[in-house]
Amino acid sequence: MPPFIYLASQSPRRRQLLEQLGVAHELLLPNAEGDIAEDxxxxxxxxxxxxxxxxxxxVTALKLDAAMARHARxxxxxxxxxxxxxxxxxxxxxxxxxADADDARRMLTALAGREHEVLTAVAIQHGxxxxxxxxxxxxxxxxxxxxxIDAYVASxxxxxxxxxxxxxxxxxxxxxxxxxxxxxxxxxxxxxxxxLLRELGWAL
Numbered sequence: 001m002p003p004f005i006y007l008a009s010q011s012p013r014r015r016q017l018l019e020q021l022g023v024a025h026e027l028l029l030p031n032a033e034g035d036i037a038e039d040x041x042x043x044x045x046x047x048x049x050x051x052x053x054x055x056x057x058x059v060t061a062l063k064l065d066a067a068m069a070r071h072a073r074x075x076x077x078x079x080x081x082x083x084x085x086x087x088x089x090x091x092x093x094x095x096x097x098x099a100d101a102d103d104a105r106r107m108l109t110a111l112a113g114r115e116h117e118v119l120t121a122v123a124i125q126h127g128x129x130x131x132x133x134x135x136x137x138x139x140x141x142x143x144x145x146x147x148x149i150d151a152y153v154a155s156x157x158x159x160x161x162x163x164x165x166x167x168x169x170x171x172x173x174x175x176x177x178x179x180x181x182x183x184x185x186x187x188x189x190x191x192x193x194x195x196l197l198r199e200l201g202w203a204l
Contacts, residue, residue: 001201002079005124008067009187013168014084017188021204023197028067028081035073038066044085044096052089052119057134060085060121068125080126080200086187088163089117095163104158105149111163112144112174118163120184124196131196135189137180139167144174 006028007014018025030038043062046055063083071081088095090110098104118139123132144152152171158164165171167178167185183190194204 002077005080005082005197006067006071006076008063008070008081008083011084011187013166013186014188017183017186017190017193018082020183021190021194023202023204025082026079028070028076030066030070032074035070038070040066046094046096050094052087052092052094052117053134053136055094056085056087056119056121057132059087060123060132064123064125064130078127080124080197082122082124082193084120084122084188084193086118086120086162086185089119090114090163097160097162098158098164101153101159104153104164107164108144108149108152108158109146111141111165112149113141115140116163118180118185120181120187120189122189122193122196124193124200126200129200131199133189133192133196135181135184135192137178137182137185139178139180139185140176141174142176148174 004024004026007025008028030040044059060083067081067083095107098107116139118137120135155170157166157169181189198204
């Protein structure tokens with residue numbers, strides 16, 4: 001087994017979580033100089049009436065397809081490639097990354113005082129072998145005033161995050177309870193990730 005894996009994600013939180021496991025990794029990101037242009041946003045487009053569980057697993061598989069093609073084009077050293085995707089679902093409705101501050105405010109207003117699901121899919125491929133897992137957690141926000149929501153949006157933290165919040169940041173002040181995987185809510189479920197890596201021969 002190679003001494004490292006490729007992480008096909010720009011998320012600093014996923015890097016942090018892999019480091020927590022002690023897994024050495026190198027980034028395998030799109031649109032490197034000299035490589036073909038990739039439309040990463042197109043991969044995350046929702047299908048009509050798609051369930052959140054189906055969506056997050058489909059997007060993760062597509063991200064891994066793209067990463068494996070990227071790996072082959074660049075003729076990189078052989079090592080497992082890991083992808084992950086996180087989404088938030090409220091009443092079965094997918095809440096992706098906010099388009100702007102108003103969108104973030106709308107999402108947070110909907111989440112305030114309510115329970116929602118956070119779904120994170122993870123997939124790893126090594127050679128022809130592909131393994132995947134899904135982590136589903138429940139999170140309940142306390143009631144939030146318009147002023148609290150405005151202050152959180154103004155912090156800039158909601159941007160680029162599914163559901164317009166990061167549990168590891170200021171949003172923690174409004175999380176009344178959670179059930180499931182804290183690391184999964186952050187963006188990479190460590191229990192499931194470690195189990196997949198063990199299947200590939202890693203000693204974790």
